[in-house]
Amino acid sequence: MARRRKSTGIWRILRWPVYALAVLVAIPVILTPIYLFVDPVSVPMLERYLTGRPVVREWRDMADISDRLKASVILSEDGQFCRHWGVDLGALREEVERYMEGEDARGASTITMQVARNLFLWNGQSVVRKALEVPLAFYVDLILPKHRIMEIYLNIAEWGPEGQFGVAAGAERAFGIVPQNLDWRAATLLVTALPNPMLRQPGRPSAGMVRIAGIIEGRVAEFGERASCVGEGGRLSL
Template sequence: MLGWLAALLALLVAIPLVLVPVYLVVDPISVPMLERHVTGRPVVREWRDIDALSDRLKASVVMSEDGQFCRHWGIDVSALQGEVEDLFAGRPVRGASTITMQLARNLFLWNDRSYVRKALEIPLAVYIDLVMPKRRILEIYLNIAEWGPNGQFGVAAGAEAAFGIEPQNLSWERAALLTTALPNPRVRLPGDPTSGLREVAGVIEQRARRYGQRASCVAPDGVLAL
């Protein structure tokens, strides 16, 4: 039994070690996408290169999901320390997930919250950041994140479902509204936003307009066209 467990553990470790370098050149699918394929549910995803996506969207996503994305090595150490302090103090915790940690979860783990999953996300995120440039990390994230209530994955499918448009040259309003869907795309509908969702989008837009160049590590020349 111990031998089988050791072999299973070795396999689980080997899968991301092998696949992360492969994903430098191969466009991956996520665990949620694979699960829907296996269970016969629809999956809609059209890959878009990062340079074919709106810079306003990139700035909105980074400033909403991970403002230190261009500065950290896969994990935001100060945010994680704050989460640990809140946990031991009995205060609510939010997860402190970076974009790279979310990518690790989508590619290799599961969505149900647990401390085990979080503990696995951390070394995976560090490894992904070590192997992949920031541009590729964000490109994969934007193309595999769940972005709609009916199996829409990636921002191209999300923009089509919400607005019937391509994710290029988005207005600030639409870029921010698309970003609001990321925490819960089955409930948050940017194409039919509630007043509360518009308020959240307004905060994201304001932050991205002011600090969006902090995401400039994903621009080919180091400057986003905002």
């Protein structure tokens, strides 16, 4: 009897954390299949809505986004995107080894991991967040085709300091053009802004941004076939 009362007392203490964890797990499990058909809103966008700050985002289908930009994003952000199952295990292993040795983290986030984070988690460096990203990325990759993952990424990525989300808002702010009309210079400069859209201005690029844009264009010229999974019929028009 005493053991039963003790077990009941422990459950009373733990039940609300368990319920909360179950809800947190259920959210991505339920929403990810819905995102096959429904265009999502990211956590950073929701945060801005809830705090009364502006959000600029106009959804663009993949057919309305330049293939140059798609290939540039992949060859800059995640060269193995079309080959892995949501997580680049080699890069992740190296990241864990650096962490265990006390070295600074370099990232190792795939495009799919970034989508999972922006849809379901929070920003900021955290071992806990990174640990949650991994199973979420595997699940997202299992449910959503590569084409859809990239479409979501290009429409929820933050592309400016004043609430610009998605490539349409980014291209309009930087160059005053729509994303299907990006030439190589505009496409690669937009990609250079992704690591820090709060400070980097593609429309007024620094010498460093121009140099990086040239490197990205060279990668696409050499390895562009690695991005073919996001093209129409598995082909990109570069």
